[in-house]
Amino acid sequence: QVQLVESGGGLVQAGASLRLSCAASGRTFSNYAMGWFRQAPGKSREFVADIDRTGGIISYADSVKGRFTISRDNAKNTVYLQMNSLKLADTAVYYCAGARTHSYDYWGQGTQVTVSS
Numbered sequence: 286q287v288q289l290v291e292s293g294g295g296l297v298q299a300g301a302s303l304r305l306s307c308a309a310s311g312r313t314f315s316n317y318a319m320g321w322f323r324q325a326p327g328k329s330r331e332f333v334a335d336i337d338r339t340g341g342i343i344s345y346a347d348s349v350k351g352r353f354t355i356s357r358d359n360a361k362n363t364v365y366l367q368m369n370s371l372k373l374a375d376t377a378v379y380y381c382a383g384a385r386t387h388s389y390d391y392w393g394q395g396t397q398v399t400v401s402s
Contacts, residue, residue, distance in 0.1 A: 286311045286312065286391075287309055287310070287311045287312045287314075287317065287383050287390075287391040288309065288310045288311045288391075289307055289308070289309055289381050289382070289383060289391055289392065289393035290307065290308050290310075290393055290394070291305060291306065291307045291379065291380065291381050291393045291394065291395060291396040292305070292306050292307075292308070292396060293305040293306050293396060294379060294396030294397045294398045294399075295397075295398070295399070296399045296401060297371055297398075297399070297400055297401070298400070298401055298402070299371060299372060299373055299400055299401065299402055300370060300371065301371050301400075302367070302368060302369045302370075302371065303368045303371065303398060304365060304366070304367050304368070305321070305365065305366040305368065305379055305381075305396060305398075306363055306364075306365055307319070307321075307363060307364045307365075307366075307381030307393055308361075308362060308363050309362045309363070309364070309383065310362065314359055314362040314363075315338055315339075315359040316338065316385060317338065317383040317384060317385055317391075318335060318336065318337050318338055318383070318384045319335065319336055319355075319357060319364040319381060319382070319383055319384070320332065320333075320334065320335035320336075320381065320382045320383075320384065320389060321333040321334045321335070321355060321364075321366045321379060321380070321381055321382075322379070322380045322381075322382060323375075323377035323378065323379045323380065323398075324377055324378050324380070324395075325374075325376060325377040325378075328377075330380070331346065332346050333345070333346055333349055333353065333355075333366070333379070334346065334349065334353055334355040334366065335355065336355045336356070336357050336364065339359075340356065340357050340359075343355055348374070349368075349375075352368065352369050352370045352371075353366060353367065353368050353369070354366070354367040354369075355367075364381055366379070366381075368398070371398075371400045372400060373400050373401075373402060374400075375398060375400050376398060376399050376400045377397075377398060378395040378396065378397050378398075379395060379396050379397075379398055380392055380393055380394075380395045381393045
């Protein structure tokens, strides 16, 4: 089992920045690829970004490319999502997830990000 706990969400104005953190415990963090997903009200959950076990392979959804940065610190068992130039459309509950193989098996409880005009 891997336990994931997100933090760092909040209410910000459009154009502001936030950094989300996801702390992992329970298993060897460096064995897991990690991803960030989000779910806006009335919408299905969508992919935001992911990072492989060493941080060498990273991908982003087109909607956040150039504004969000995913990173990880395996020594701290933590994955981050730096979010800059936030837009109203970024309002959602953000979840981190861990993948041991080809599917995300572990999910956090989510952290709310609300962007206001």
